[in-house]
Amino acid sequence: MTYQSFDDAAQQGHHATRLADLRNRMRQEGLDAFIIPRADAHQGEYVAEADARLAWLTGFTGSAGFAIVTQRQAGVFIDGRYRVQVKDQVDLAHFTPVPWPETRPSHWLREALPAGGRIGFDPWLHSRKEIEAMDSGLEGSGLGLIATEENLVDAIWPDRPAPPVGRARAHDIELAGETSADKRARLAAELKRDGHAAAFLSLPDSISWLLNIRGSDLPKNPVVQGFAVLADDGHVTLFSDPAKFDDDLRRFLGNDVSILHPEGLTPALLDLPGPVRIDPATAPEAAFRLLEQASTHIAPAPDPAILPKSRKNSAELRGMREAHLADGVAMVRLLSWLDQQPAGSLTEIDVVRKLEAFRSEAGIYDISFDTICGAGPNGAIVHYRVTQATNRRIGDGEMLLIDSGGQYPNGTTDITRSLPMGAPPPEAVAPYTAVLRGMISLSRARFPVGVSGGHLDALARQYLWHHGQDYDHGTGHGVGAALCVHEGPIRISRTSDLPLQTGMILSNEPGYYREGSFGIRIENLVVVTEVEAEAGRRMLGFETLTLCPIDTRCVDLSAMARDEIDWLNGYHQRVREALTPHLDDSTCDWLDQATRPLGI
Structure with missing residues (x-):
């Protein structure tokens, strides 16, 4: 790539x-x-x-x-x-x-x-x-x-490109963990229970999850673009360009999935018997107007696939763990390589190219989003995307922020690491340590069933708040299993009131940004799991999926509690044990140094 x-x-x-x-x-x-x-x-x-x-x-x-x-x-x-x-x-x-x-x-x-x-x-x-x-x-x-x-x-757009017609493919049952027929039957039973004749689906990741298909219509997101109607008998009518689906995929989908050209959507909605379940938060206003034009009974309700999709089953979790192992190898190869380069010899684009090469060797279909690689002041631009015009040479003593991920056949990754290039800038030490402590606090959180991401958000911000600092993005977003790297409806943010459930995968990514100077973000992906607790109270927690060292050169150990240091040492031991068998001797030596215990 x-x-x-x-x-x-x-x-x-x-x-x-x-x-x-x-x-x-x-x-x-x-x-x-x-x-x-x-x-x-x-x-x-x-x-x-x-x-x-x-x-x-x-x-x-x-x-x-x-x-x-x-x-x-x-x-x-x-x-x-x-x-x-x-x-x-x-x-x-x-x-x-x-x-x-x-x-x-x-x-x-x-x-x-x-x-x-x-x-x-x-x-x-x-x-x-x-x-x-x-x-x-x-x-x-x-x-x-x-x-x-x-x-x-x-x-007024005379040369507007044509809509994409990317090839669609089957997502194997070994990775999906449940057949499309079973998913459709499960959701159709919910429609029948609620008295709905059909559900209108407009989110490509919901449709791709429901039908166990993946696509190439969009960069970075392996979804098939289209709309769908799920009937209460489990039949799905998919409105997507038929050219995307070859004969093998049509056989995979079976007779209970019909594929029609998108031009057929308007007449289908005008003729659709109700009540029709449709999501006011995600479905286009035009779809509501067509149903209203036909005097169809509308049942406003969330997309029926969106919550089941967010709760990963054992096969999806296995695939995500395998993907994170492969991704950890690529990331460690990059970080080891970075430490071998002479000060001032690299640009941001050099780093992006090298990381994407390592991920290609690890087996990605694509990157999961445009790689963010910001040196010095560019790191303070939260969603910075390097171009030929903005490409910056990475200076000695600057902070480098790398936020990146891969789309593997079995899973999706998203990881951020911030590191000094050379001697750590003194002004970055305190905020780096505060960001790290917040990330650790959220990683170690234990909470009762019913708690939402909104309840947990402050855990990641608390040490920054002590210094009068904060960041202007959410602490965590949902992540799909070999799907979109940003997946609704779950998140960790002040405005989220959706209770977290087992199997949900989220990012854990507090940060700090000083405009014109540097940016810091440390991000791992975590999965919600059930944890042991005293009798009478069901408790949940997080298992960290990401396997990659966290740079310790900017850490002020004197500001950290003993249990925080112990967590970091334990995480690094786990990373070292998981990745070492897959690395060459030189990279293993680097990993040993990067994960050596602190405070001992």
Whole structure:
């Protein structure tokens, strides 16, 4: 695998013209504003080139955000992860970064438009929940939301790429742990119990999990893009380009799975008997409108696959452990190699290329997301993505942050390590130690059944808070099993109220970012397990899946408790014992030094 440059330099100068074209189209349609989301019709984090409307119009390439364009303003709404990145990517003479969610789009629109203003949106690109929240925020303003027949960005995009038609493949039962027929029967029984005739599925990872298939429509995410209807008898109608499915895969899917072209979705929804279960948080507003047009009884409820998918079975967990073993070997090879390079001899792209080469040798299909490799001040950009234009030579004494992962046939990985290149910068020692202590605290957590990620989030932040510090991203996200590296609905964040359950896999990744100087993040993946406890109380905890040393050169041992040091030493012993049989002698010697016990 070779490094892919996402440098947008060739697009410089075009965004102002595109903005002017969009405003002209808005005038033709009688609209005073138009909303351009980052998401596609499936609300995915990664989008195909054909759906990268926000990046095409503004230049901003982050994984979350949206723009609202009026005749006088063009706001690019970004959360705390992208406050630095957006200023580097958009033309600030034409686009204005807007802090979100601090600034609600409805409030921004109230100030930007006069009463009677018409706000256009593509109903395929927004969920019902999102549109209802916008409607509520605009109540009493005299402003109205207008669903457009055509996406206005598409209308001015002359060379818009075609939708992807990536080959789909079977996901073997040895890895899935349950047949698609059994999954469909289990979910269909739930529909019957609730009196629902069918469920509408719009999330590609839910569909791919349910049918035990994987795809290549999107980079980094092995999903098959499409929509599906699950009937209460277990039959699935999949709306996805038939060219993706060869004869062997059609036989694998069997007669209870029908494949229709996406153009068949609209007439199918208009003819679908109800009640239809549909998720207001994930399904497009357009699907709701079609069902309402047909006077079909709608049953708003979560995607029926989303929670079962998050609870990995024994086969999926076995595959994830095997994938993390392979990934640990690749990571240790990289870290050992880094320590052998002369100071100042490497660039960020050099490191990305080398890591992807090691992962290719370990057997990945693809990386699981764009590798984040930020040296010095670039490490302070939370979701930094190196390009030819931003590529930085890694200086002696700088911090280097590497956040990366792989898509293996049997599992998905995501790991972050931060390390000094040469002598540790003194100003990084205290926050590094605080981040590490928070990661250890969450790793060791024991909690009763019913506790959510929102209850646990503070464990990872507490030592940073002691110093008046924090970070502007969640502490943990769900992770799929040979699926999307960011998987809903579970997470560890202040706003999460979903109870954690056994088999759920999450990241554990506190961080600290000093703009213009350095970034620190330490991330392992963990799985929720049941743990021994006193009689009368069921308790859960975490098993760490990631196998890779945590750099100790920035650790202030005097600030750590004895039990924290013991946890780190125990983790390093486990890493050493697991990886040593798979490494050459030189890398084993490096690993022995990197995992030597501390404080003894």
